[in-house]
Amino acid sequence: MIAAWPVVVRDRIVHAFKPGGSPTAEGPFRTLRRHEWVSQGVRVTLFADRGLAGQMTFFSSLNIMAARLARRGNAPAAERVARAAADLEAGPEFAVLRSLLSELPGGEAEQVVGGTFPEDGPAALAEALRAVASRTEQVRANDIVLSSPAEVVFAGRIAEVSDGFVLLIQVKGTATMVPLWMAGAAGRDRVGDLLALVADKLDGASAVVEAVPAIDIDDAPVADRFSPFGRGDARTRSITADDVRLLAGEPQSLRILVPVTIGG
Amino acid sequence: MTGAGWHIRPGNPGDRELLASFACADPAIRWQVDVEQFIQTQLTDWAFDPHAGDGDPRLLLAFTPAGDLFGVAAHERVILQAGDGTSFPATKLEVVGVALKWQGHSFPTGERASDVLMSAVMTDVSSRVPPRDARVYAIVHEDNHRSLAICHRHGLTEEMSRPHPSYRRMVTPHKAQ
Numbered sequence: 442m443i444a445a446w447p448v449v450v451r452d453r454i455v456h457a458f459k460p461g462g463s464p465t466a467e468g469p470f471r472t473l474r475r476h477e478w479v480s481q482g483v484r485v486t487l488f489a490d491r492g493l494a495g496q497m498t499f500f501s502s503l504n505i506m507a508a509r510l511a512r513r514g515n516a517p518a519a520e521r522v523a524r525a526a527a528d529l530e531a532g533p534e535f536a537v538l539r540s541l542l543s544e545l546p547g548g549e550a551e552q553v554v555g556g557t558f559p560e561d562g563p564a565a566l567a568e569a570l571r572a573v574a575s576r577t578e579q580v581r582a583n584d585i586v587l588s589s590p591a592e593v594v595f596a597g598r599i600a601e602v603s604d605g606f607v608l609l610i611q612v613k614g615t616a617t618m619v620p621l622w623m624a625g626a627a628g629r630d631r632v633g634d635l636l637a638l639v640a641d642k643l644d645g646a647s648a649v650v651e652a653v654p655a656i657d658i659d660d661a662p663v664a665d666r667f668s669p670f671g672r673g674d675a676r677t678r679s680i681t682a683d684d685v686r687l688l689a690g691e692p693q694s695l696r697i698l699v700p701v702t703i704g705g
Numbered sequence: 706m707t708g709a710g711w712h713i714r715p716g717n718p719g720d721r722e723l724l725a726s727f728a729c730a731d732p733a734i735r736w737q738v739d740v741e742q743f744i745q746t747q748l749t750d751w752a753f754d755p756h757a758g759d760g761d762p763r764l765l766l767a768f769t770p771a772g773d774l775f776g777v778a779a780h781e782r783v784i785l786q787a788g789d790g791t792s793f794p795a796t797k798l799e800v801v802g803v804a805l806k807w808q809g810h811s812f813p814t815g816e817r818a819s820d821v822l823m824s825a826v827m828t829d830v831s832s833r834v835p836p837r838d839a840r841v842y843a844i845v846h847e848d849n850h851r852s853l854a855i856c857h858r859h860g861l862t863e864e865m866s867r868p869h870p871s872y873r874r875m876v877t878p879h880k881a882q
Binding site (some may be wrong): 494515517521554564579584610618648667669670671672674675676677678679680681683685687688690691692693694696697698699700701702703704705 | 710712713714715721739743746747749750751756757760765783784785786787788789791795797799800805816820821823824825827828829830831832838839840842844845846858859860863865866868869871872876877878880881
């Protein structure tokens with residue numbers, strides 16, 4: 442399974458909240474904080490050869506969904522998703538990732554949070570990122586708001602790169618073209634790179650489409666998880682040839698055992 | 706409206722807090738907890754998702770005359786889709802939950818609380834415009850024998866393929882063409 446990169450910096454959250462504004466603006470982020478539409482994030486102390494090199498805060502990518510929900514005016518859902526992000530950030534997967542990021546030299550930790558994995562990066566770091574991504578996808582799959590049709594994610598692998606576009610192909614074979622500049626901005630513009638397109642619905646005919654780095658979580662248990670609730674899992678609506686035979690024909694009247702009136 | 710001893714009404718966004726306290730699960734049973742958590746934390750968002758209006762989602766709440774919430778149910782229109790492109794309009798019973806203290810209990814007039822709730826669902830489905838009373842189905846955990854029995858009593862007597870090894874999918878019947 443290919444999923445959007447599971448951790449983000451503050452600017453991405455601000456951008457999701459105010460797509461047309463400056464991602465470095467303080468005001469929108471303070472608004473998110475004040476209403477608890479964003480989690481506290483995870484602070485990492487960075488070290489260099491000569492000692493402390495500063496601090497960095499990174500966040501669960503669920504905060505981006507919380508910010509979008511807040512933008513759409515769904516404050517209760519934004520709070521709930523931000524709490525889910527906080528729960529994830531307090532969990533063991535984030536603890537491992539935080540520890541590994543703190544051991545990286547120079548600015549590499551920021552690059553990793555931004556979606557760039559160092560070429561000689563430790564296998565444990567890749568595993569930690571996959572674990573965080575896997576937990577994030579579990580939360581997304583089981584949450585009705587996060588599986589809303591208002592947000593569509595198209596994640597796949599770049600199969601071709603041409604002058605102006607890259608060809609992005611999902612695991613199941615569906616393909617789409619992505620402007621090369623968008624792929625480049627996400628740091629994913631070479632054949633084989635993993636990229637996700639997130640379509641964030643604005644109204645009936647328009648959306649903000651964002652290209653973000655992706656990760657292959659290759660996690661069978663996640664794929665096997667099933668919730669009968671919500672609209673996110675197509676298995677609740679997919680049928681077999683035997684089902685087609687069963688469902689063809691004239692439906693029988695519904696059976697109503699107790700006379701009931703639905704009132705206002 | 707009031708029946709012999711109950712009152713059923715459609716839900717509204719203001720019911721979020723009421724649903725947040727609805728208890729219908731044995732905490733030791735995972736699939737029961739999943740139902741309860743969905744009702745408590747997600748059902749209002751599901752029912753009033755402004756992007757899901759095409760499915761005509763419906764939330765129903767059932768109260769005793771004293772005002773106690775004894776049942777919660779929801780349904781919506783969906784399209785069942787086969788791999789070859791064949792599709793059928795259908796109604797999915799999203800959730801049907803009876804409060805813990807009403808599980809297995811009946812009203813003084815003899816009707817089971819679960820039958821009243823399920824009858825309300827079927828009545829509501831049959832009254833929707835455009836009609837969507839063909840192919841009403843529910844996804845039920847295979848160990849949820851009580852719900853499987855309720856489905857059977859209310860006409861969901863046919864079984865489709867399983868969407869997951871642990872879940873059964875029950876549907877209303879059709880006469881062969």
